[in-house]
Amino acid sequence: MRTQKIKTLILGLIFMVPALILAQDNSPQAFWVHEDVVKPGMVGEYEAVCKELLENMKTHNIQNDGWIVTNTADSRYLFVGAIDNMADLDKSPFPGLAEKMGGDKMGALFGRMDKCYDTEHDYVIYLDKELSYMPGGITQTPEGQNYRKFHYLYFTPEKRATVREKMKAVKDLFVAKGSKVDYRVYRSGFGNRGEYYMVAIAAKDPVDYAQSGMDNQKLLGEDGQKVMGELWGNLLKYEEIAGQMRPDMAYSPSN
Incomplete structure (x- = not known):
């Protein structure tokens, strides 16, 4: 099981939402994908934790760029965010959330999330x-x-x-x-x-x-x-x- 610091870093790296309408030049757009392979019996708990995180983000108006989510029929959840270059991966994850929400509360939230899956992947794809x-x-x-x-x-x-x-x-x-x-x-x-x-x-x-x-x-x-x-x-x-x-x-x- 990963520590809270590593978990928040991974999620923070990818939660950079692309514009709904993308530039029409032919240059490829890079996306960082974080994929959680959720246990079938834990889907309800996993979604509840994700929505709890979402509500805390809204309540404290955390000013990162946001994210979009896709889930597949085989219980995989894909968080997809646009990146301009690898330097984007150095941006601070969830700026200020732990301070506003409380470090212990945030750690407990990610601890509950970690119990919902045994496998997660991080990779890059190009549009x-x-x-x-x-x-x-x-x-x-x-x-x-x-x-x-x-x-x-x-x-x-x-x-x-x-x-x-x-x-x-x-x-x-x-x-x-x-x-x-x-x-x-x-x-x-x-x-x-x-x-x-x-x-x-x-x-x-x-x-x-x-x-x-x-x-x-x-x-x-x-x-x-x-x-x-x-x-x-x-x-x-x-x-x-x-x-x-x-x-x-x-x-x-x-x-």
């Missing part, structure tokens, strides 16, 4: 704007679309250039056909095991996701089958994970 397809502007939180499907496309170093080429071909087809399904592409960075692209697709709910997927498949037709087949033929492994955004666990400081 690849060149491969992402969002004609209306790249946003991580499309209004009214909290459901998520995360598609993980793993590849070997040998196939790195080829897979990128095939990903570009997929986007080009979406553009040519005027697809109504948009997506964001992230590539793996520091702290990840192996290389992958993660494709995030937002929808209102599972039914909306399924219906829009079927409509898009018809739109892309045989051309879609061809370009996707060429991409799939160069992958090492593929995983699909359902999740949802958790605005009830997000934080944004008031002015």
